[in-house]
Amino acid sequence: xxxxxxxxxxxxxTQYEASVEPRMTLVDFLRGELGLNGTHVGCEHGVCGAxxxxxxxxxxxxxxxxxxxxxxxxxxxxxxxxxxGKLHPIQEAFIEEHGLQCGFCTPGxxxxxxxxxxxxxxxxxxxxxxxxxxxxxxxxxxxxxxxxVRLAAEKVRTxxxxxxxx
Amino acid sequence: xxxxxxSSIGQLPVGEARFVGKSVxxxxxxxxxxxxxEFIDNVVLPGMLHCAILRSxxxxxxxxxxxxxxxxxxxxVFAVVTGEDAKRWTQPGPxxxxxxxxxxxxxxxxxxxxxxxxxxxxxxRYVAEDAIELINVDYDPLPPVVDAFKAAQADGPLVFEDxxxxxxxxxxxxxxxxxxxxxxxxxxxxEQFRWHRLGANPMETFGxxxxxxxxxxxxxxxxxxxxxxxxxxxxxxVLQLPMNKVRVxxxxxxxxxxxxxxxxxxxxxxxxxxKTGGRPVKWIEDRIEYxxxxxxxxxxxxxxxxxxxxxxxxxTGLKVKLLDDLGATGEGFGAxxxxxxxxxxxxxxxxxxxxxxxxxxxxxxxxxxxxxxMGPPPHNFVLEQMMDIAARGxxxxxxxxxxxxxxxxxxxxxxxxSGNEYDSGEYEAALNTVLEMSDYSRLRQEQAEARKxxxxxxxxVVSTIEPGVFDWNAYAIVGVPGTGVPEGVTVSxxxxxxxxxxxxxxxxxxxxxxxxxxxxxxxxxxxxxDVRVVMQDTLSAPPNFGPGGSHLGVALTGAILGAADRLRxxxxxxxxxxxxxxxxxxxxxxxxxxxxxxxGAEMPxxxxxxxxxxxxDLLPPDMEQRPEATYVWTSPGxxxxxxxxxxxxxxxxxxxxxxxxxxxxxxxxKVAILKYWIADDCGVRLNPANVEGMIDGxxxxxxxxxxxxxxxxxEEGQLLTSTFMDxxxxxxxxxxxxxxxxxxxxxxxxxxxxxxxxxxxxxxTPAAIMCAIxxxxxxxxxxxxxxxxxxxxxxxxxxSAQQPS
Numbered sequence: 001x002x003x004x005x006x007x008x009x010x011x012x013x014t015q016y017e018a019s020v021e022p023r024m025t026l027v028d029f030l031r032g033e034l035g036l037n038g039t040h041v042g043c044e045h046g047v048c049g050a051x052x053x054x055x056x057x058x059x060x061x062x063x064x065x066x067x068x069x070x071x072x073x074x075x076x077x078x079x080x081x082x083x084x085g086k087l088h089p090i091q092e093a094f095i096e097e098h099g100l101q102c103g104f105c106t107p108g109x110x111x112x113x114x115x116x117x118x119x120x121x122x123x124x125x126x127x128x129x130x131x132x133x134x135x136x137x138x139x140x141x142x143x144x145x146x147x148x149v150r151l152a153a154e155k156v157r158t159x160x161x162x163x164x165x166x
Numbered sequence: 167x168x169x170x171x172x173s174s175i176g177q178l179p180v181g182e183a184r185f186v187g188k189s190v191x192x193x194x195x196x197x198x199x200x201x202x203x204e205f206i207d208n209v210v211l212p213g214m215l216h217c218a219i220l221r222s223x224x225x226x227x228x229x230x231x232x233x234x235x236x237x238x239x240x241x242x243v244f245a246v247v248t249g250e251d252a253k254r255w256t257q258p259g260p261x262x263x264x265x266x267x268x269x270x271x272x273x274x275x276x277x278x279x280x281x282x283x284x285x286x287x288x289x290x291r292y293v294a295e296d297a298i299e300l301i302n303v304d305y306d307p308l309p310p311v312v313d314a315f316k317a318a319q320a321d322g323p324l325v326f327e328d329x330x331x332x333x334x335x336x337x338x339x340x341x342x343x344x345x346x347x348x349x350x351x352x353x354x355x356x357e358q359f360r361w362h363r364l365g366a367n368p369m370e371t372f373g374x375x376x377x378x379x380x381x382x383x384x385x386x387x388x389x390x391x392x393x394x395x396x397x398x399x400x401x402x403x404v405l406q407l408p409m410n411k412v413r414v415x416x417x418x419x420x421x422x423x424x425x426x427x428x429x430x431x432x433x434x435x436x437x438x439x440x441k442t443g444g445r446p447v448k449w450i451e452d453r454i455e456y457x458x459x460x461x462x463x464x465x466x467x468x469x470x471x472x473x474x475x476x477x478x479x480x481x482t483g484l485k486v487k488l489l490d491d492l493g494a495t496g497e498g499f500g501a502x503x504x505x506x507x508x509x510x511x512x513x514x515x516x517x518x519x520x521x522x523x524x525x526x527x528x529x530x531x532x533x534x535x536x537x538x539x540m541g542p543p544p545h546n547f548v549l550e551q552m553m554d555i556a557a558r559g560x561x562x563x564x565x566x567x568x569x570x571x572x573x574x575x576x577x578x579x580x581x582x583x584s585g586n587e588y589d590s591g592e593y594e595a596a597l598n599t600v601l602e603m604s605d606y607s608r609l610r611q612e613q614a615e616a617r618k619x620x621x622x623x624x625x626x627v628v629s630t631i632e633p634g635v636f637d638w639n640a641y642a643i644v645g646v647p648g649t650g651v652p653e654g655v656t657v658s659x660x661x662x663x664x665x666x667x668x669x670x671x672x673x674x675x676x677x678x679x680x681x682x683x684x685x686x687x688x689x690x691x692x693x694x695x696d697v698r699v700v701m702q703d704t705l706s707a708p709p710n711f712g713p714g715g716s717h718l719g720v721a722l723t724g725a726i727l728g729a730a731d732r733l734r735x736x737x738x739x740x741x742x743x744x745x746x747x748x749x750x751x752x753x754x755x756x757x758x759x760x761x762x763x764x765x766g767a768e769m770p771x772x773x774x775x776x777x778x779x780x781x782x783d784l785l786p787p788d789m790e791q792r793p794e795a796t797y798v799w800t801s802p803g804x805x806x807x808x809x810x811x812x813x814x815x816x817x818x819x820x821x822x823x824x825x826x827x828x829x830x831x832x833x834x835x836k837v838a839i840l841k842y843w844i845a846d847d848c849g850v851r852l853n854p855a856n857v858e859g860m861i862d863g864x865x866x867x868x869x870x871x872x873x874x875x876x877x878x879x880x881e882e883g884q885l886l887t888s889t890f891m892d893x894x895x896x897x898x899x900x901x902x903x904x905x906x907x908x909x910x911x912x913x914x915x916x917x918x919x920x921x922x923x924x925x926x927x928x929x930x931t932p933a934a935i936m937c938a939i940x941x942x943x944x945x946x947x948x949x950x951x952x953x954x955x956x957x958x959x960x961x962x963x964x965x966s967a968q969q970p971s
Contacts, residue, residue: 023292031207038201039201040201040369040420041207042369042370042371043889045453045454045889047889047890047891048369048895050369077201078199078201081200087200094195095191095195095196096191098189098856098859100195102368102419102420102421102675103199103203104205104420105369106201107199107201110199129899132898133897133898133899134897135898136369136890138366138367138368138421138866138867138895139369140859140863141864141865141866141867142862142866142897142898142901143903143904144855144858145898146898
């Protein structure tokens with residue numbers, strides 16, 4: 001066990017400071033140390049996308065990063081989508097279009113969609129597929145997810161809560 | 167008290183149902199989309215330790231010794247357990263076939279790569295992982311048996327020496343005069359098929375927190391269980407505790423599809439907790455553990471099939487010989503998957519006689535378990551291929567040979583050769599619907615033109631049955647006891663008129679809490695937000711099973727309506743007394759208890775419930791102060807299996823017809839699904855969006871089964887596909903957008919006329935895609951009989967056909 005290292009980072013607008021083992025993954029840090037349990041661990045080898053978060057506004061796999069690598073970073077997790085309990089339009093769209101079943105992969109999908117709509121509020125079907133090609137859902141068959149993203153784009157375009165940079 | 171449950175939505179006590187039958191938003195979703203659901207890995211208990219498991223690197227080896235002394239010394243380690251502890255404190259786990267179980271930690275020898283050998287409880291998972299690296303196991307490797315055919319031979323290595331054989335089960339079932347049918351047939355078509363291992367892979371792996379109480383000798387277990395009650399029964403047996411000292415608390419979980427596993431992990435954490443004197447011990451299975459040692463694998467099958475057919479295409483007999491490789495033990499209950507096809511052995515077809523020659527063997531691979539569908543997906547793949555082979559042989563269109571053999575609508579309820587009774591069906595209507603949707607005749611023309619241009623286009627047309635609402639009697643042939651699967655709920659109304667439902671199962675994705683909410687909101691005339699569904703642990707819940715075997719939608723509907731009827735009767739009795747009339751004059755309608763035919767003489771449900779809780783002086787004699795009722799629903803009319811395994815087992819028979827249009831790239835062997843049409847009849851749809859979700863998800867898993875997913879073991883019994891980089895799950899790029907239509911043939915036997923629907927699409931999709939692939943290959947004169955149809959397999963096959971031999 002190596003000596004602990006100090007990390008400072010901002011998650012969902014809140015600053016955190018902690019000392020962690022260098023080997024601790026970022027997702028274990030977010031869940032275990034900060035209690036942000038909305039980010040889920042599905043494979044721990046970077047394929048399934050359940051642990052997707054936004055780091056400096058870009059979708060990344062929190063299982064493939066170490067906490068110490070996120071020192072100084074600005075992070076957004078699913079908890080940041082509805083900080084006051086009011087659902088984000090992307091979340092509303094997934095509910096309305098039945099874009100989830102078990103819901104375990106959903107936080108990762110939501111973060112990928114957030115990034116997509118931030119970059120491109122009116123994405124083509126091809127752009128939707130490209131942005132979600134790294135998120136696996138075992139329940140829905142993706143058809144309702146495609147509909148959810150289209151509805152989310154529509155909602156985001158007409159609402160004031162357009163995705164901001166993470 | 168007898169309850170006469172409503173057989174249609176129109177019989178609910180509302181003018182027009184506002185929620186039942188509608189695609190209402192799911193009550194489960196707000197917590198799920200905000201990441202606030204308490205999945206098992208969120209559970210943190212005071213003093214909790216973390217477990218890591220050391221697993222066998224060998225498929226087959228004797229354990230000479232396990233040295234844990236260094237691991238014990240590592241700071242932060244609180245307990246280490248090995249097979250010696252398992253032998254001392256536990257029994258081998260329940261298994262099917264009976265007697266083929268194993269201890270939770272290997273005792274004396276290991277039987278598959280990934281089998282748990284020792285485990286550690288430490289202050290963190292990181293420390294626990296450090297500790298297992300310090301455990302020294304001295305193995306004496308034995309030759310493994312990996313191939314099912316070799317396993318069945320008498321002279322190879324034995325997975326269980328004391329059994330003297332690797333054959334776990336062997337029996338031939340004959341239903342009717344099968345030999346006569348084959349003797350009298352105009353044509354007999356035969357083929358062999360191979361369905362490789364695949365499995366569930368829910369996005370959340372299994373996880374558990376166990377806490378032993380050393381004072382009263384009880385255990386409390388939080389876990390991601392599909393069926394908490396059955397996990398509790400198993401733990402009582404393994405941990406040798408009375409059931410009332412086993413408290414299992416199911417947690418919402420991230421999918422299961424039958425393949426959640428978890429028995430060994432639960433027992434190991436319970437043992438570790440016991441050794442620490444009662445600290446809670448958590449184990450979260452990682453993905454590689456899930457794939458190599460969890461509930462991940464199912465259906466490793468070799469088939470030989472024969473179909474007896476008349477010249478006109480009438481199928482007169484079916485013979486299926488199955489060699490099913492169950493892996494190292496029977497602990498996964500994979501045997502059930504070989505028994506379930508009895509519930510729909512001859513599919514949609516009026517095939518009068520059939521034979522099933524079934525052999526289950528043990529090999530040094532992960533014990534096979536359940537996966538969505540529980541056995542029919544490979545069986546249907548085989549049956550539907552044979553229908554196509556017969557159609558080609560006789561020069562009949564694949565759609566027409568199916569039409570010719572369908573069980574006609576006027577013959578329901580219809581008893582199939584293997585004994586189950588189908589409730590209702592309109593198979594030809596579904597076929598016509600899907601043929602019309604796909605513009606089938608034009609599709610054939612397009613295919614002919616494409617072939618002229620050298621393109622390999624194929625069309626698959628298949629029609630299947632989804633047996634719904636399982637019963638234990640369906641699995642009698644592999645030793646599963648019992649008849650009837652109780653599903654119980656308790657419904658109560660509180661002081662302020664809100665409704666609480668207690669169930670025994672956690673959410674896992676099918677929207678069952680929404681279904682319960684829809685029914686009760688309509689029944690008592692309240693809003694969806696006025697109903698809350700809460701799970702109870704196994705010491706509190708009424709008898710229940712939970713999701714599985716396409717059972718819960720129908721069973722929960724029955725339980726909810728049964729409890730609601732009982733509760734209504736109490737409210738009616740109280741309201742009658744309050745309104746000074748007889749109970750027979752009072753009815754529940756639109757959320758009010760009304761005197762029939764007297765406008766304005768009514769009381770809201772909430773008011774009557776509040777009187778029950780607060781005014782004993784106003785209640786009829788003997789009325790409990792308790793606006794609450796429990797009902798346990800069981801599938802009616804189930805019969806024990808006869809000596810050939812025949813029983814009225816699954817209550818409903820849903821039907822689906824799929825048409826797939828595929829194209830194979832001859833340069834790579836890769837299959838593209840160009841279009842996909844579905845006509846599905848699962849009776850009355852209680853929440854159409856949920857039903858569509860079940861179908862869409864089943865299609866995706868069917869695409870994975872047909873084209874992508876395969877566990878590959880090498881000759882040493884090493885799993886070569888232990889990550890998602892090698893075991894390929896369908897992504898958003900792989901799954902087609904389908905065009906769907908629903909037909910509604912209500913079940914005459916179920917509450918509200920609904921049928922089980924959770925598994926039908928995975929029953930059908932692999933067959934449809936494989937039929938389409940073989941249709942595409944027709945000009946080459948070859949066919950594939952192996953699932954999945956990977957690019958490598960198809961490319962090799964196409965090359966062999968193109969080259970002169």
